[in-house]
Amino acid sequence: MDETLAARLLQQAPDAIIFAGTDGIVQAWNAAAETMFGHPAATALGRDLDLVIPDQFRDAHWKGYDRALAAGETKYRGQTLPTRARRADGSEFYVEMTFAIVKDDAGTVIGALAHCRDITERFERDRQQRRRLRELEAEIERLRGPATTP
Template structure:
């Protein structure tokens, strides 16, 4: 059974964002549209900065550049948990994994991120930690 990439991207529940070596979005699926609020036509060709909160952009840019220059991702296969930003400026908590796509010379040509909105889970965990702390203080 052959499954086209386009069909896969349209049916997967997670956001899939692919960016080139310069951090320019080349692929943005419908789950990314729903999660971040940008239509595919708006996101494709834009910088990844559209979903990165401003206070994290410099750190992200440095890590992204190092990954693209070395071909090594310091996080390996770990699931990353970071804040992100929606089109309306609101903040969400995301978890994602990445994979590098290497070119013929073995140098990264693009990066693929599979992203899930973890905002509700993060808020529930925060509330639970707060309640546990309150209980630990005799309240």
């Protein structure tokens, strides 16, 4: 593939795309990642992934990252993973991520690729719907009154 085309695809992709090497250092950060996470590429490149990982998830993230790189495969291949991420201002939000382990021509793992999509609105809407459903179920139970046994 033409390098210019590959660069355009990366930069113009609608989802945030992040690539980090085996050391967890960000090597690719597209325009959608800049918008979503609030870090310009110049700030994100060369930093580790803790840049976007909330503190409470870091330990689990790095264990999973190292395990996937060592195995050369992620257990989330072909799946979306909803999780929380952190913006440049420190606020957390919900994202849906897909992952791939990237290998060179010899099959050696060189890092991990993540595609990220902000799902905060959908997550909050679903949460409100679940809450409302619980309220309605409780109201139905209240209207039925106490259960009687024959």
